[in-house]
Amino acid sequence: MARWHSCNLLHVAPDAKRLWQFDAKGGGFVLGREQRVPHTEPLPGKYVAKSWTSLWQPKLNVAWLPPENVFLRIVELPASNPEEMFAMAELQLEKISPLPVAQIVWTMHVLPAPKSVAPVEGAPAPLQTVIMVIVERAAVEAYLGQLEAQNFLADRLEVPLLDQLAAVNATEASAWVFPLHASGMNTALVAWWLGGAWRSLSLVTLPAAGNRAADLKTQLSLLAWAGELEGWLTAQPKWHLVADAVTAAEWENALRAGLDEPLKVSAPLTPVELAARTAQRAATTVAPANLLPPEFATRYHQQLVDRLWLRGLAAVGVFYALMVAIYFCAVGVLGYKTHNVEQVVAGLGGSYTNALQLKARYDVLSERQQLKYAALDCWQLAAQTLPDGISLQRFSFGSGKKITLSGICAPEQIKLITDPDKFYDSVRKAKQPNGQFMFNQTVESADQISIRQALTQMNWSFGVQLQHVESEP
Numbered sequence: 001m002a003r004w005h006s007c008n009l010l011h012v013a014p015d016a017k018r019l020w021q022f023d024a025k026g027g028g029f030v031l032g033r034e035q036r037v038p039h040t041e042p043l044p045g046k047y048v049a050k051s052w053t054s055l056w057q058p059k060l061n062v063a064w065l066p067p068e069n070v071f072l073r074i075v076e077l078p079a080s081n082p083e084e085m086f087a088m089a090e091l092q093l094e095k096i097s098p099l100p101v102a103q104i105v106w107t108m109h110v111l112p113a114p115k116s117v118a119p120v121e122g123a124p125a126p127l128q129t130v131i132m133v134i135v136e137r138a139a140v141e142a143y144l145g146q147l148e149a150q151n152f153l154a155d156r157l158e159v160p161l162l163d164q165l166a167a168v169n170a171t172e173a174s175a176w177v178f179p180l181h182a183s184g185m186n187t188a189l190v191a192w193w194l195g196g197a198w199r200s201l202s203l204v205t206l207p208a209a210g211n212r213a214a215d216l217k218t219q220l221s222l223l224a225w226a227g228e229l230e231g232w233l234t235a236q237p238k239w240h241l242v243a244d245a246v247t248a249a250e251w252e253n254a255l256r257a258g259l260d261e262p263l264k265v266s267a268p269l270t271p272v273e274l275a276a277r278t279a280q281r282a283a284t285t286v287a288p289a290n291l292l293p294p295e296f297a298t299r300y301h302q303q304l305v306d307r308l309w310l311r312g313l314a315a316v317g318v319f320y321a322l323m324v325a326i327y328f329c330a331v332g333v334l335g336y337k338t339h340n341v342e343q344v345v346a347g348l349g350g351s352y353t354n355a356l357q358l359k360a361r362y363d364v365l366s367e368r369q370q371l372k373y374a375a376l377d378c379w380q381l382a383a384q385t386l387p388d389g390i391s392l393q394r395f396s397f398g399s400g401k402k403i404t405l406s407g408i409c410a411p412e413q414i415k416l417i418t419d420p421d422k423f424y425d426s427v428r429k430a431k432q433p434n435g436q437f438m439f440n441q442t443v444e445s446a447d448q449i450s451i452r453q454a455l456t457q458m459n460w461s462f463g464v465q466l467q468h469v470e471s472e473p
Helices: 082-091 136-148 160-166 212-230 245-259 271-284 294-385 423-428
Strands: 006-012 015-027 028-037 059-064 068-076 102-110 127-136 156-158 174-180 187-192 198-206 237-242 265-266 389-399 404-411 450-454 458-467
Touching: 006 271, 015 271, 015 423, 028 271, 059 068, 059 271, 068 198, 082 127, 082 174, 102 450, 127 160, 136 156, 156 245, 160 174, 160 271, 174 245, 187 212, 198 212, 212 245, 237 245, 237 271, 237 294, 245 265, 294 423, 423 458
Parallel strands: 006 059, 059 156, 174 237, 237 265
Antiparallel strands: 006 015, 015 028, 068 127, 102 127, 174 187, 187 198, 389 404, 404 458, 450 458
8 A cells, every 4th residue: 555656547438438536645545537438539648557566656547347247256265365265266166167268367355253253272263254256358458448448557457346335234134236337238236144144146128128126036035045055154044235326216115026025225325425436445455356357457558668658768869859859949049149249350450450450569668768767876876886996998788787887996995896785786786766675685686796807907797787767766
């Protein structure tokens, strides 16, 4: 029960198709939707068809078999586990089946043991009542063909009479008549309750003409004689008619006249209640057999798998096509924007080239002006820091970066140039107005002072490299 998310139950009635959808809630099924579909219209596919959601929300499709194709028989078997009881019931088929075993599909429904029967230690296992459900295979296959035409792939085929019998509250010897709404037939199921269990299930027919009461009495008498011969009819049963108002009006008169006994009439379960009971039983049943032939179940499962694969591939194909369409649309939009930008760039090409030329010229002129001021600053620095008596013979400003100073002095004046904080250090460590060094302070960037003696005078020279060129003040 816990594995099912919902259950669809289909009843193909003479007037229309009735579909109930139950949702699994609270350990049972709750009616979620009820629909009446004319025979000329298809079933709603979104409710009965299985899709990808059925993989994690399993859906159980159940269909009621037409009652005219169903044979019910009662057998008593020793209480055991379902597999052993199924094997024992299978051995009874040759005896109780009205058709050859190769031409039927069947299942069994184990009725609960009476609460009044308590197991006794050491005694043989008590007998348990089992209802055998037998249907002609050809009728089942024809009915499944009708359902397939409506796109309803059944997981189980069920008989509502089992749930109607389970709803009967019989406490004394009684016979229950359940009229069946079979197409073209006015039949009823007669169920005999004696000794705390169902003993027999038989069909009787109400003739359309003639002495209906006498004919019906004859059929019921034959059933009673058979019960007496088999030994289960040990008391006079009380008669009950379970039918709606319209059907009861037809059967009640014939039964009262034929039986000449009191008859109690009670209403059957409503179709919704009967459908809910069938859904609950179908979801919890553990019987190894199912009225749905195994080859149909296998084919339906394969069709579901193939349909899911095809839908998955179709979804992937649609998604891929959508992504490709989006890609080409994006490429088209970006290409259009790129073309517009290229046209704008092409239109601005001339003015952009002129702007680059003007900027290059400006940079050249700006650099010239900066170098001019830098040369003047260096000349001013040399003039201000040159000691008295020292002669500056050469001042060169090469490549706009390096300054070379050379001159002559008396031998005793050479210290005014080479000593710390004298002329050489004063020039090399000179600072700009913003506090930064005017010349590069690394050893590699400056020439060491060179001193040579020539007769009565000393020749000196050194070079320094500008740190960077400041803009015009």
